[in-house]
Amino acid sequence: MEIAIVGGGPAGLSAGIVAARLGAQVTVIDDNSRLGGQLIKQTHKFFGSRTHYCGTRGVDIAAILEQELRKTGAEIVLNTTVIGHFQPNILGLASSQQFTKLTYDRLIIATGAYENNVLFENNDLPGVYGAGAVQTLMNVYGIRPGRRVLMVGSGNIGLIVSYQLLQADVEVAAVVEALPYIGGYHVHAAKLRRCGVPILTSHTIKAALGKEYVTGAVICRVNRKFRPIKGSEKRLKVDTICLAVGLSPLIELLSQIDCYLVYIPELGGLVAWHDENLQTSVPGVYVAGDVSGIEEASTAILEGRIAGAHAFLSLKGRDANPEAEAIIHDARQELAVIRQGPFGEKAARGKKQLQQYSPARPVIPQ
Amino acid sequence: MSRKTSEPKETRITNHPILTFNRGKKVTFYFEGKPMQGYLGETIAAALVANGIKVFRYTEKHKRARGFFCAVGKCSSCLMVVDGVPNTMVCMEPLREGIRVERQHGRGKL
Ligand SMILES: Cc1cc2nc3c(=O)[nH]c(=O)nc-3n(C[C@H](O)[C@H](O)[C@H](O)COP(=O)(O)OP(=O)(O)OC[C@H]3O[C@@H](n4cnc5c(N)ncnc54)[C@H](O)[C@@H]3O)c2cc1C
Ligand code: FES
DSSP, X not given: OOEEEEOOSHHHHHHHHHHHHHTOOEEEEOSSSSSOGGGGGOOSBOOOSSOTTTTSBHHHHHHHHHHHHHHHTOEEEOSOEEEEEEXXXXXXXEOSSOEEEEEOSEEEEOOOEEEOOOOOBTTTSTTEEEHHHHHIIIIISOBOSOSEEEEEOOSHHHHHHHHHHXXXXXXXEEEEESSSSOOSOHHHHHHHHHTTOOEEETEEEEEEEOSSSOOEEEEEEBOTTSOXXXXXXXXXXXXXXXXXXXXXXXXXXXHHTTOOEEEEGGGTEEEEOBOTTOBBSSTTEEEOGGGGSSOOHHXXXXXXXXXXXXXXXXXXXXXXXXXXXXXXXXXXXHHHHHHHSTTTHHHHHHHHHHTTOBTTBOSOOO | OOSSOOSSOOSBOOXXXXXXXXXXXXEEEEETTEEEEEETTSBHHHHHHHTTOOXXXXXXXXXXXXXXXXXXXXSOTTEEEETTEEEEETTTSBOOTTOEEEOEETTOOO
């Protein structure tokens, strides 16, 4: 295969669309039964500064991108996990029935991110779910995760998933947030408050109650140093505890390929160093989307375009299709605009920090 | 939409303000020998949660109960014995007619 793309979220899909349209042979591999990544669980209308899809529901954006990719005739492999990388350029693919190999010329890793856990007593009890798992149950399969939920984290994910729980007719006992302020957008917080859901800032979860599964939770107030304040504990009767405490890039494959990894908190933790074209320290291996730093769907789409176009360019040369350079140029400009906005600022800082590192001299910059 | 819930409640959502669910064919599967219903197109984990099953396995050393956690095949919390095969990641494994699903105790034997 000329260009192999791991992950069929917005980043992988748009990389595939661009590269296939330019004229490359493309395969997109995803471990789910449907394309779209995180987007298939998003029922709300998307924010996004300058994206074409702003105001469209995530699940509908996924459908649009999927249709565009299918039109190009690119090969799509579903229900298949890329479980390993072998030298020099072979991927190991596993589905429930078989293991196969795929050789590539260019590789784009768009695996997205996984959810963080947080430390508290009994955090391993059944009924403690990641926000993504709750969304999968509710929005993909139409199954309520429980009847009464405690949400941990008031970033956009925590707020949006709380609202989605209400839409599925599940009670939300409270949203707790350790910071002294709400992390997500105020429109989302306001919607929840209108429905009577308390959002408790400077609060955290102390313990999950229950023997075999969650039957309650203990929450408490925290001081400025995030230490629990004695005597402020409160018991809530809930059957589900939903964790929305951030995401970390899914870098296992990149680490196997020996890409130079750098720790940047603004990007969500360890990420593969990459240049302006999204190429990592290993020539011919690209990243795009949340795996290159936690951001949003619009930036994932733009990064995908750049990676797709550059993979094509580096493989076939600029004469093969002069459009490739224009695509990269336009997408870079759009990215710069988004990252100048108030919500892109953190990622912009992270990406800038990344450039202070150099794979040629892998040391910590001052 | 109301915040107050009217108990007891169905685990399956039938009325949703935005989504409609196109469930596949209804099938029977067995959990610890007991027949249960689910739909083609969903994962084994989803079908179990819909049937009120929260405990999927017990850990080797401390015998702690484990259930569903990430739903995306990343945390290994959901390993069960499916048709005799241990360590099956049920959050990714599609439900099939007639399969036998069992809780896994410890590491599972081949
Ligand atoms: C609740 C919530 C609300 C959000 N709201 C917004 C919003 O309003 N606006 C906005 O712009 N963004 C929003 N986002 C963020 C947006 O969804 C993500 O930034 C975006 O989906 C990232 O795209 P991606 O393609 O990088 O990764 P993903 O969408 O995560 O896709 C990665 C895909 O790769 C697959 N994969 C991973 N590893 C492998 C492997 N080894 N083999 C095969 N497949 C693999 C995954 O299963 C997945 O399908 C929201 C996110 C959440 C969770
Ligand atoms: S629930 Fe995490 S791997 Fe299945």
